[in-house]
Amino acid sequence: MTDDTNWTDINERVTEEWKAETTPFERIYEVLEQTHTGQSAAEIAERALMSEPTARRHLDALVSTGFAATEQDGRTTLYRRDDDRVLMTRIRELRNEATRDEILDGIRRMKAGIREYEAEYDALSPEELARQLPTEATEEWEDVTAWKTTRQNLAVAQAALAYDEASEQLTA
Known part of the structure; x- marks a missing residue:
C-alpha cells in the first residue's frame, strides 16, 4: 500500500483497504446485511465495489442459502437481507x-x-x-x-x- 501522503481522501483510502482485505463474496455479504429494502444487483454491486455479473452470482448464492430474499419490481429483481x-x-x-x-x-x-x-x-x-x-x-x-x-x-x-x-x- 502507498504511504499516507499519497492519499487525498480518507474515504478513498478506507474503500481501497476494504477492497484489498475482503473477497467479493464478503463485500456482497456485508452490503446485503445492511440492505433492509430491496435493491437491484447493480446498486449492490456499486456499493460492494464489483461488477454487476459478479454481484448477481454471489447474491443468487445468498438467496439459495436463505440469507437473502428477492422481490420483483417489474422486470428488475430486488435483493435484500432475509429478516427472519x-x-x-x-x-x-x-x-x-x-x-x-x-x-x-x-x-x-x-x-x-x-x-x-x-x-x-x-x-x-x-x-x-x-x-x-x-x-x-x-x-x-x-x-x-x-x-x-x-x-x-x-x-x-x-x-x-x-x-x-x-x-x-x-x-x-
Missing part, C-alpha cells in the same frame, strides 16, 4: 452468550425501562410519543429511539427464552 434469518441469528447468539437466568434478568430490566418511558412521557408506545413531539425536541427523540430499541431487544430476549423452552420440550 437475521432474527434467528440474533436469537441463537443470545442463547449461546447468556444463561437462562441472565436472559430473565435482562427481560425484567427491559420491562422496567419500558415502564419508566411510559410513566415519564405518559405514552403507551414510542410511536405515540413520536406523534406528540415537536421536531426540535432532541432529547425526547433520542428517548423514542432508545425505547424502540429496548422493545426490539425485549422481543428478541423473549423469543430466545421461548425458543429455549420449546427446544427443551422437544427433546424431553
Whole structure:
C-alpha cells in the first residue's frame, strides 16, 4: 500500500483497504446485511465495489442459502437481507452468550425501562410519543429511539427464552 501522503481522501483510502482485505463474496455479504429494502444487483454491486455479473452470482448464492430474499419490481429483481434469518441469528447468539437466568434478568430490566418511558412521557408506545413531539425536541427523540430499541431487544430476549423452552420440550 502507498504511504499516507499519497492519499487525498480518507474515504478513498478506507474503500481501497476494504477492497484489498475482503473477497467479493464478503463485500456482497456485508452490503446485503445492511440492505433492509430491496435493491437491484447493480446498486449492490456499486456499493460492494464489483461488477454487476459478479454481484448477481454471489447474491443468487445468498438467496439459495436463505440469507437473502428477492422481490420483483417489474422486470428488475430486488435483493435484500432475509429478516427472519437475521432474527434467528440474533436469537441463537443470545442463547449461546447468556444463561437462562441472565436472559430473565435482562427481560425484567427491559420491562422496567419500558415502564419508566411510559410513566415519564405518559405514552403507551414510542410511536405515540413520536406523534406528540415537536421536531426540535432532541432529547425526547433520542428517548423514542432508545425505547424502540429496548422493545426490539425485549422481543428478541423473549423469543430466545421461548425458543429455549420449546427446544427443551422437544427433546424431553
